Amino acid sequence: MAEESFLTDDFLRQLINVGEVDILVGLPTYNNAKTIGSIVHTIQSDILRCFPRERAVIINADGGSRDGTPELVTGISIDDLRPASNLEALRTLHSISTKYATSPQNGVALRTILAAAELLRAKACVVMSPESANLESEWLAKLLRPIYRDGFDLVTPAFRRHKFEGLLITNLVYPMVRALYGVRIREAYTREYGFSGRLGSQFLGQNVWNDGTGGAGVELRFTLAAITGGFQICQTFLGEKDHIERRGADLVPALRQTAGTLFSALEPDFPVWSTVAGSHPVPTTGADREVLLEPVRENRKRLREMFSTGVAELDSVLQSILSPSTLAELQGIARLGEEEFHYPAKLWARTVYEFAASYQKSVISRDHIIQALAPLFRGRVLTFVIENRNASADDVENNIEGLCLEFEQLKPYLLQIWKSRE
Amino acid sequence: MREMIISELSQALHELARGFAHFLPRLIVMLIITFVGWVIAYVVKVALRSILRLIKFDKLSEKAGASQLLAKAALPSATELLSRFVFWVAWLGFILLGVSVLGILGLQEQIARFFLFLPRLFIAIFTMFFGMLAASFFSRAALLAAVNANVPSPRVLNLAVRSIIIIFVLSIAFEELGLAQHTMLIAFGIVFGALMLGLAIAFGIGGRDLAQRFLEKRFVRDKKEEENEDELSPL
Numbered sequence: 196m197a198e199e200s201f202l203t204d205d206f207l208r209q210l211i212n213v214g215e216v217d218i219l220v221g222l223p224t225y226n227n228a229k230t231i232g233s234i235v236h237t238i239q240s241d242i243l244r245c246f247p248r249e250r251a252v253i254i255n256a257d258g259g260s261r262d263g264t265p266e267l268v269t270g271i272s273i274d275d276l277r278p279a280s281n282l283e284a285l286r287t288l289h290s291i292s293t294k295y296a297t298s299p300q301n302g303v304a305l306r307t308i309l310a311a312a313e314l315l316r317a318k319a320c321v322v323m324s325p326e327s328a329n330l331e332s333e334w335l336a337k338l339l340r341p342i343y344r345d346g347f348d349l350v351t352p353a354f355r356r357h358k359f360e361g362l363l364i365t366n367l368v369y370p371m372v373r374a375l376y377g378v379r380i381r382e383a384y385t386r387e388y389g390f391s392g393r394l395g396s397q398f399l400g401q402n403v404w405n406d407g408t409g410g411a412g413v414e415l416r417f418t419l420a421a422i423t424g425g426f427q428i429c430q431t432f433l434g435e436k437d438h439i440e441r442r443g444a445d446l447v448p449a450l451r452q453t454a455g456t457l458f459s460a461l462e463p464d465f466p467v468w469s470t471v472a473g474s475h476p477v478p479t480t481g482a483d484r485e486v487l488l489e490p491v492r493e494n495r496k497r498l499r500e501m502f503s504t505g506v507a508e509l510d511s512v513l514q515s516i517l518s519p520s521t522l523a524e525l526q527g528i529a530r531l532g533e534e535e536f537h538y539p540a541k542l543w544a545r546t547v548y549e550f551a552a553s554y555q556k557s558v559i560s561r562d563h564i565i566q567a568l569a570p571l572f573r574g575r576v577l578t579f580v581i582e583n584r585n586a587s588a589d590d591v592e593n594n595i596e597g598l599c600l601e602f603e604q605l606k607p608y609l610l611q612i613w614k615s616r617e
Numbered sequence: 618m619r620e621m622i623i624s625e626l627s628q629a630l631h632e633l634a635r636g637f638a639h640f641l642p643r644l645i646v647m648l649i650i651t652f653v654g655w656v657i658a659y660v661v662k663v664a665l666r667s668i669l670r671l672i673k674f675d676k677l678s679e680k681a682g683a684s685q686l687l688a689k690a691a692l693p694s695a696t697e698l699l700s701r702f703v704f705w706v707a708w709l710g711f712i713l714l715g716v717s718v719l720g721i722l723g724l725q726e727q728i729a730r731f732f733l734f735l736p737r738l739f740i741a742i743f744t745m746f747f748g749m750l751a752a753s754f755f756s757r758a759a760l761l762a763a764v765n766a767n768v769p770s771p772r773v774l775n776l777a778v779r780s781i782i783i784i785f786v787l788s789i790a791f792e793e794l795g796l797a798q799h800t801m802l803i804a805f806g807i808v809f810g811a812l813m814l815g816l817a818i819a820f821g822i823g824g825r826d827l828a829q830r831f832l833e834k835r836f837v838r839d840k841k842e843e844e845n846e847d848e849l850s851p852l
Contacts, residue, residue: 360850364852384852445851446765453851504767505765508763508764569764
């Protein structure tokens with residue numbers, strides 16, 4: 196209950212009026228007026244259809260929207276749904292909105308939702324992305340049911356995605372989480388997930404809220420906390436994931452949210468991951484991944500140029516991060532033409548592990564280490580694109596599996612450099 | 618006459634002996650101060666070296682780029698250099714303290730000035746070190762940002778940021794030391810102005826096409842560029 200102190204009096208008053216709930220839906224928003232209306236409608240109809248007897252609340256944690264997003268969330272009445280869908284609620288469905296800051300911060304938004312969940316003694320909670328343009332009916336139920344009825348603590352989604360979408364997830368987050376923590380979670384960094392009140396309270400009490408990053412990648416940290424805390428985790432297939440941001444220009448922030456969060460978690464989690472060997476799948480409802488194969492535009496020339504330029508220009512930076520042999524191999528690859536370009540999975544795994552160890556030792560500014568990974572990741576993306584350009588869904592999966600196995604096999608190397616590098 | 622000469626001579630010898638008798642204890646005191654000062658300075662040096670090793674000062678120096686400079690100049694590590702510097706400053710201080718005991722006219726003022734100069738020297742060194750650290754950090758930040766934004770010739774940007782900060786820091790350090798203040802101010806103005814002008818000319822005239830491409834890329838997202846974008850999303 197100590198966490199309630201950062202909540203505003205008005206928000207606390209609204210929470211007290213709600214009382215206890217069974218289900219809590221968290222909606223972190225910031226200028227999402229375009230999509231939030233349909234999302235709230237879908238959430239409300241899902242609650243009416245799938246959980247009519249449960250006490251439910253929608254908590255909107257807003258980061259200072261100026262387009263009326265909070266008003267849209269609280270203004271949508273459940274009565275609007277009833278005539279159209281012939282749905283009847285046996286309980287009152289509350290919608291509460293609070294403005295936690297004047298600028299969006301994922302960490303504060305999640306903390307607000309978790310604190311509300313703890314105060315309302317919610318049994319099952321779900322966080323939904325306000326950017327989901329294609330939020331489908333049943334998503335909410337799929338994320339909540341395993342917690343509410345089957346006793347799981349965390350439900351992560353599995354999506355139908357294009358083979359070249361979410362490349363940071365398939366080439367770094369999934370293989371590394373799998374190799375280090377021993378759990379095969381496809382989407383460890385996700386904007387939609389369900390969790391138990393128990394897990395929410397445990398994470399709320401952790402010292403992760405004042406790290407100065409504004410909560411970048413807090414969703415990944417949440418998943419890792421569930422793994423290290425020994426909570427019951429499962430996956431559920433949701434369908435096709437929409438893509439709001441596709442351009443590679445957002446790579447550095449994306450690396451901060453994923454690689455940065457993962458690298459910084461390795462230090463406190465060392466006692467857990469250092470003893471894990473191999474990996475095991477988690478219970479999954481439906482497929483754990485489906486791959487779309489339609490052709491997309493990719494600029495291989497640009498990827499190669501940015502990799503080669505990065506390796507050449509960042510020579511002095513990479514020298515302080517990578518071992519001489521790894522750097523020499525990268526310099527060799529940087530000289531290759533587009534046709535013969537190949538950044539092997541094993542070398543990529545070694546590169547990532549050396550970056551992780553250097554991050555832990557803070558050989559240079561940690562943010563600079565993450566930024567220096569961007570051009571190398573582009574090189575890995577190019578190889579992934581070349582390898583899978585004409586590949587079938589099975590071939591793509593086999594290539595990802597091969598990469599994961601390289602990460603698992605090289606784990607002793609990470610342990611070695613983790614302990615030895617000065 | 619002869620008696621007078623003998624008397625004057627003996628008086629002079631007496632005074633010399635008396636003067637020497639006065640001076641000898643002071644000389645011994647000076648030597649003792651010098652010796653004790655050496656011992657203290659040595660202890661300080663050893664203690665400082667241990668502390669600096671404990672806080673991994675060499676790593677900090679490496680991050681600041683100072684270690685590379687020292688290696689190029691065939692100088693010892695930053696920890697060793699700073700320890701030796703403190704040793705010499707401390708011992709020199711004790712030597713001068715000892716010399717002041719001798720009571721030599723005119724020397725007292727110089728010694729006082731030396732001790733007044735010491736804090737300024739330390740501030741100048743402090744400024745230089747953290748200036749190097751800032752130059753290293755910001756130039757690396759500029760380099761990484763330029764590489765990830767695909768800006769052409771990122772090392773030029775890196776070098777420009779580093780040079781500007783180092784020149785700025787040098788001018789502050791020299792001003793603190795009181796060395797050729799006017800000359801330094803003018804030199805700083807000239808170098809800084811020349812650097813800016815040079816960059817402007819190089820970027821605007823020498824690299825006109827480059828500048829055009831950069832500005833277009835920064836402010837105009839034309840159709841051609843949109844076509845160059847790929848659809849590979851990281852998340």
